[in-house]
Amino acid sequence: MELLHLRYFVAVADELNFSAAARKLHMAASPLSQRIKDLEHELGRQLFDRSTHHVALTDAGTALLPIARDVLDRVGSIKWRLDQATKPDRTTVFVGMPAGVHPVLRERLTLLAEQVADRFEVKRWPGTTTDLVAAVKDGRLALTLARLPIREPSLDTLHVMSERLGAVVPADLFEGKKSVKLADLTELAYAKSPEELIPAYFELLDRQLHDLGIKKRIQLSNTGYQGTSEIVSGGLGFSVSMLDEDSSMRGYQLENMAILPFEDFRAQLDTGLLWRHDRASGGDLDELVEVAKEVFAEPLVK
Secondary structure, three states: OOHHHHHHHHHHHOOHHHHHHHHOOOOOHHHHHHHHHHHHHHHHOEEEEEEOOOOEEOOHHHHHHHHHEEEEEHHOOOHHHHHHHOOHHHHHEEEEEEEOOOOHHHHHHHHHHHHHHOOEEEEEEEEEOHHHHHHHHHHOOEEEEEEEEOOOOOEEEEEEEEEEEEEEEEEHHHHOOEEEEHHHHOOEEEEEEOOOOHHHHHHHHHHHHHHHHOOEEOOOOOOOHHHHHHHHHOOOEEEEEEOOOOOHHHHHHOOEEEEEOOOOOEEEEEEEEEEEEHHHOOOOHHHHHHHHHHHOOOOOOO
């Protein structure tokens, strides 16, 4: 048995969907399914009940899940425990930064770095929420800002910001409008950002829009957020983004684009600060996390 088998098992157990787990692991569903079968064969027990539309843990799978989490958490703690045992007086730590983080959160991170400068050198590291959360879990990052919700039992989350979302529409089609209703958007396609970029919340948002009558879709890949802007600017569809004019996401705005509040639909993106629980509770990041809790104590609403 390899650690990867346990990582695969935990991912499927979290999602109860092989396709979703495969996307989370950046692999195809077929080899993931085969790895799970290999693990079941080695353990001599079926871990999942599978059908075309249903995946559920068996009793054996339910029993294995906390064991697997514990093993992965212990392995993930090796690096920081070794660093702690051999640490210099001042330690360099990395904080994850997903795309489009609001400037005020950047200011608070700068304040955190200043307040712990005698003990830690704080550096920023970019990435998607999925990759940054994984890096916190395995010890490569000390903290990360991440788009919520996040379901990771080994991590603690501090809610730090809520940002109201609006419709990003072709300006020429909505000239003179100060807001939009969902009915105004049904003839346009919802332009989804590449799957490798979007936080979990936007998957939920996509389903909500579909259920409320927005049926057309344009799914992009390998284009970044700029690709979504090109679709909207060209009049082919609409997207959803932050309403606040100070948001960093405004940097992706092109000509013939307007961001309007919804009249009959409320959407907001929440951001949290995450860290490993065991590293903050008597661990090597105890001091850093305590200061971070003070700096980010009051959640921002934009």
